[in-house]
Amino acid sequence: MTDLLRRVAEQAEPSAFRELYQTYGPRVKAYMMRCGADAATADDLVQDTLLTVWRKAALYAGDRGSIASWVFTIARNLRIDRLRRELPWQQLPEELMEASGDLPADEIVYAKERQKRVSAALAELPDEQSTVVTLSFVDGLPHSAIAEQLGIPLGTVKSRIRLACQRIRQSLGDLQ
């Protein structure tokens, strides 16, 4: 996948862009619809997300996370942007990345390993923790809305989130 992004970044290859679109588009669409977008809006946001990936491909830095993670941050930012057009802060997390030019091979391996460990840690979370994490990331609900939906105090939502964070950090260990 990193080769694919490099083809986008360095050669601006249309076939590379189509591949990126087909790989990530259906996931991003599912995410937008879970956050409340209708199908047409979700399709628009998919296009915006992948076009942003295209424009910024050269700024991608592998030491910051996997490509999947980068696509997620762009999709998340565009979702917020659609909700709150006036707020410019949300472009930040992409721009925190330092432009790194060529990606060292070991960084690519690290990013993949990190993603694998996070997925494994998520699969092992107790149900009550994985529910709040999913409602937060996938359904885009703030903690207060999660508390309301589950009928539990806000403090309980936060403590479950903190416990989940601890497990995820532990799973990353030396790869942080």
Place this chain on the structure above:
Amino acid sequence: MSIAHHLDDATLMSLAAGTLTPALAVVAASHVTLCRHCQIGLTALESVGAALLADLHRVPLASKPAPMPVHQPQRVGAQTALPSDLPLPLARLVGRPLKAVRWRPLSFGIWHHRIALAGADAGELHLIRAAPGYGLPAHGHNGAELTLVLRGAYQDEVGRFHMGDAADLDQSIEHRPVADAAVGCICALACERPARFQGLLPRLLQPLFGL
């Protein structure tokens, strides 16, 4: 910059998920730009979003073909210059260097600059400047309050906060922050909802300033 006070994990996860109240998000993201520890934490939590995205049941795209980009990808180094010496998220909103901010008096030795955010539930965002030894009256909170020290330092019941430190407080905390006696303090302060001031005079002032 040596940072001793970080964002709460619950705040960092909300930032990663994109669900933080806008005022808090600006201050949290500003802290992250200064703090390696929280950058690492945010990166880890963003990969949680990626993992969950990968697990979602894929929804087929509309049948129209993928759009073909008309612009070339950006080249490395195509970043624009900052409008201000503040951390990037705040710089974008304030749009000028800290020394050129228009301060309004709030009480003795305290000035503020309110940053307007659209949306009824966007929260309150202020820059606060305190002269050496001056502080805000004692107050509690009706929701989360997040403070980032931009210059100088302050002290309260929770601890001592220096440049780059974040004070990530929930509604159980009541405090009376006082600026460092030698250098004073400038902070960015975000509240989910207006603070609760104790004492008659601060309560009378509260509606005037929306703090």
